[in-house]
Amino acid sequence: MTDQMFDITLMVNTFPGLSETFIFRKAIGLARRGHRIRVIASQRGPWEAFETYQPLPSTLTFIYLFGERRTGRLRRLLVGLRIAGQHPARLGHLACLALAMPGGVAHRMRLFVNHLAFVGLETDLIHCEFLGIAANYPLLGALIGVPVVLSCRGADLHLLDHQQGRRADYIVQLQTVAAVHCVSEEMAQEVTRLSERNDQLWVNRPAIEFERITPKNDYTATAIPRIVSVGRLVWKKGFDYLFNALYRLKQQGIAFEAEIIGDGTLREALQMTLDDLGLTKQVHLVGPVPPDEVLQRLRSADLFALFSHEEGISNAVLEAMAVGLPIITTDAGGMSEAVQDGIEGYVVPVRDIAAFTQRLGELLQDAAGRQAMGKAALSRVAAEFTIDRQLQVFEQLYTQLISSSVESK
Numbered sequence: 001m002t003d004q005m006f007d008i009t010l011m012v013n014t015f016p017g018l019s020e021t022f023i024f025r026k027a028i029g030l031a032r033r034g035h036r037i038r039v040i041a042s043q044r045g046p047w048e049a050f051e052t053y054q055p056l057p058s059t060l061t062f063i064y065l066f067g068e069r070r071t072g073r074l075r076r077l078l079v080g081l082r083i084a085g086q087h088p089a090r091l092g093h094l095a096c097l098a099l100a101m102p103g104g105v106a107h108r109m110r111l112f113v114n115h116l117a118f119v120g121l122e123t124d125l126i127h128c129e130f131l132g133i134a135a136n137y138p139l140l141g142a143l144i145g146v147p148v149v150l151s152c153r154g155a156d157l158h159l160l161d162h163q164q165g166r167r168a169d170y171i172v173q174l175q176t177v178a179a180v181h182c183v184s185e186e187m188a189q190e191v192t193r194l195s196e197r198n199d200q201l202w203v204n205r206p207a208i209e210f211e212r213i214t215p216k217n218d219y220t221a222t223a224i225p226r227i228v229s230v231g232r233l234v235w236k237k238g239f240d241y242l243f244n245a246l247y248r249l250k251q252q253g254i255a256f257e258a259e260i261i262g263d264g265t266l267r268e269a270l271q272m273t274l275d276d277l278g279l280t281k282q283v284h285l286v287g288p289v290p291p292d293e294v295l296q297r298l299r300s301a302d303l304f305a306l307f308s309h310e311e312g313i314s315n316a317v318l319e320a321m322a323v324g325l326p327i328i329t330t331d332a333g334g335m336s337e338a339v340q341d342g343i344e345g346y347v348v349p350v351r352d353i354a355a356f357t358q359r360l361g362e363l364l365q366d367a368a369g370r371q372a373m374g375k376a377a378l379s380r381v382a383a384e385f386t387i388d389r390q391l392q393v394f395e396q397l398y399t400q401l402i403s404s405s406v407e408s409k
Helices: 018-032 047-053 073-084 088-099 105-118 131-136 140-144 167-176 185-195 239-251 267-277 291-299 315-323 353-364 367-384 387-408
Strands: 007-015 036-044 060-064 125-128 148-152 179-182 201-203 226-230 257-261 283-287 303-306 327-330 345-348
Touching: 007 018, 007 131, 018 036, 018 047, 018 060, 018 387, 047 291, 088 105, 088 140, 105 140, 125 131, 125 140, 125 387, 131 148, 131 167, 148 167, 148 185, 148 387, 167 185, 179 185, 179 387, 185 201, 226 239, 226 291, 226 315, 239 267, 239 353, 257 291, 267 283, 291 315, 303 315, 303 353, 315 327, 315 367, 327 353, 345 353, 353 367
Parallel strands: 007 036, 007 125, 036 060, 125 148, 148 179, 179 201, 226 257, 226 303, 257 283, 303 327, 327 345
Antiparallel strands: none
16 A cells, blocks of 8 residues: 555546446545545446445545536536636636647537536546546546546457547547556557557556455356356347357257346347247346345356457456356457466357357366366456455556656646
């Protein structure tokens, strides 16, 4: 823990978010270490799902932009002007910054309105937890006069070549912020490929609250092993490929049950896929559940499967490892940095249904192998993916940037 205490502003989309519990844990962890943590979010998340974290540290505060619901641009302008009117010097500075930006009048006006709510912000450092957030607020660092960090976690970076409309804005942010945080070595290499950036590129892998997770204590072989997968029901998670692998296992006469935890835009389509494949008795779409219930379901499972096309490093996989489950995953993004093939589970190529089916079938029929890999997974997470380690790295990053910023003023 550092002796210096800072005022840190974290920028997120939803707080707290069921699919972004890692940001919630980070915010609480830093606040408990004595830092003043301010979370600024676009919208309010389901606080009722996070009751076990109460009471919150007194050094943690959160702000929902323009109230707790999304608003139109006119209301944003009015609310923002009311806030900014108390800081005329900064308001004028914002106007100059916006006018100096490339693009048409409409674009400059949009930037001016988007930043109004931040004119009165006093903080030591701003951390945009996603690349898209940094691109939405490109003037924050110059407006407030503090370092800005952005995080690259997965699709926002990996799919950048397909985002032609905003690709240039994203790359500018990768090049100009004070530091870039990546969740894997693979992602850091991708940042360099896209932006040619090599300096202040920090790899800080995801982490879990290991001490809050109770591992499995029963590896007794069951007649029908249970597979669990956790993730948003979206294209990049590859659930249609997973279902294809499960269909092949059923055709081979291998017994299993599977639970898919999460929700998303593809839920109806995936349910129809299960119907078409005749898997509705074996595979169940559970929907979204609170974090504590996720852990309960993991403890009652026998193995965890992830068939993603794109990832940073999956927090769901890390939690499954902390429970003591063996993992079968693709090598998407930095997943091979978390799961060592043949040790904590198996790693197969992205979209390789045949290889995934083979490895899944092997583990379903090998109770002793599941136990050995599950215990190895538990040991690896305990050694390398704890929240304390992650918070220490963030503190090192923040200390360096804030100290340099103070010295330069």
